[in-house]
Amino acid sequence: MTARRFISPAILCVVPFFVVFAAFQLAPLVFVAINAFRVGDGWGLAHFQEIIASAFYRQAMWRTLEIAIVSSLVGIVIAVLTCYSLTRLGGRWRRLLIAFTNMTSNFAGVPLAFAFIILLGANGALTLALQRIGLFEDFSLYSRSGLMIIYTWFQVPLGVLLLLPAFGALRAEWRESASLLGAGRHDYWRYIGLPVLWPSIAGTLTILLANAVGTYATVFALVGNNYNLMTIRIANLVAGDLFLQPELASALSLLLVGLLATITLVQQRLLRRSHHVTDH
Template identity: 60%
Template structure:
């Protein structure tokens, strides 16, 4: 218990205390207390649009990211160890490649006059592509979701034993039967956990989308930062309420994740 004391103090100071501060100030309305900030949020089309955009970008980028990460993680198990180590190291590096450098790199490649955009237009693959739209942001978010998904899912494939596949084949099970009845049920906890982490990663992303769109795209982190920095109007209480909405979204996702885990556990049993 004494060894855990420093961790407990840091956790309280940097996790619990800021959350309590934000929760308390989210209820501050003028000279009193109440739910006025939340009423403004859920009655405003502007704030509801920010919530909608954040959820859409987070969901689709997490879905695309985890699908590609599943294929990549499984493929890494089938290749030479040197190539595998290189890809894992590269994924570790690119998972931290975000913010201004990532936004700048995508502008050079996929901006209106980006090298890859011009090339794809010339060969007729695309007619038009707007990196600064919701679709463009989904592509951008998916990029930094993939390496994180690979790092999280790669160890999960250790749970799949080769003799299970051989036994299933001897009993007449095909590839689809193996993955449906053995592979996916075993990987389900890791898949759900990774998907939740990717959602949280996308919902809280700020620097990349800010520097790519100069804060003009309406998502929750941009709205929170604008009210704290005072670029338009300084309103930390409303920013706290928006932050609590973000916390609430993650709480709902986490509870749903736990319920799905329990259900998958009972099904596999």
């Protein structure tokens, strides 16, 4: 049989990929999931209890959520407005700005943190300029508000690139029909534009939230271990200077993955409900 002769070498071609993927993507996750319940020589929930009982870890979780939610919401609002603005700009400007957005979305991690130090650090160009006119007197890039700015900065290009195709799907005819039927610009967005965009906006918001929750490099390059976030705590527990506690790190990691899963589930629930609304 020719079919059978083709199948066996074909399967062999796929095996190496799955071996590597299993060993370096799946195995670490499984290992973390098992290790989180490892207490001494036995098993138990002691690490989770320790995390819940500790004000320090509760603060890390709270701050992770806080910065993720704030930066994602601000980011998505700016991204939606920017996409709107891009669709209305002329062809050449639009192409240029999209290419630029693409460029900035590649600018992340340590270089990004460094660029912000140059701009908004204690002696940053913009900090000095703003202080001269009496603004930003007690601003610090290395504080919560500084991190909020930098998070929002990297969320916007990502949001724009993910949302732009959805804006492309808005037909010019819909706007014209709406306007013929007497709808103003406000009515058009209220009853047509935003409902059509809503699933994409919700999906993009989920990705932004996940992006912010998992962020590590930028914060670490900026403040080291001095801002209390879940990713910072996890990394410090397995690669810090003292007291390595891989099991506790695993438990915290599992909570982080659980948080990401919850965000995705909530988004899908919201999306399903919005489909019901638009169906009727």
